[in-house]
Amino acid sequence: MDDIGHTILLNRIRTPDGTILTSYYRHDYKAYTDANGQTYMVDGGTDYLRRGGPGDHEERSYFYKPANHIHNRWYCHWGTRGIDGDQPVQYRPIAELSTSHLRSILAELSPTPHIQCIMQQELAMREIYRA
Helix, strand or coil, rough: CHHHHHHEEEEECCCCCCCCCECCCCCCCEECCCCCCCEECCCCECCCEECCCCCCEEEECEEECCHHHHHHHHCCCEECCCCCCCCCCCCEEEHHHCCCHHHHHHHHHCCCHHHHHHHHEEEEEHHHHCC
């Protein structure tokens, strides 16, 4: 999306029984039948927000805020296949990725500009607190 105020970092809802549904990428459709018998769904990843169900869910999505790295680092998730690249994909907050992993991502891959910015800010913050 062009307007960074509307750039989705995390597409997530919480159902009435407390279950969290997260869609990480376009067409990553997740559905769940809640303890109340109702089915809830989330879809769209970081491209769009799509919801289904009775509407009594709690919206837990988070949008990119350039000046708020403390939140961005926890709400921006990156899919990783482990150190050897042979594990099932697990999504982790940028804050939980190792410094070497962040450096590798920036050197070898092409994250979107806002994710690249969050990763660079994370590395800079770690430098400050390491000193």
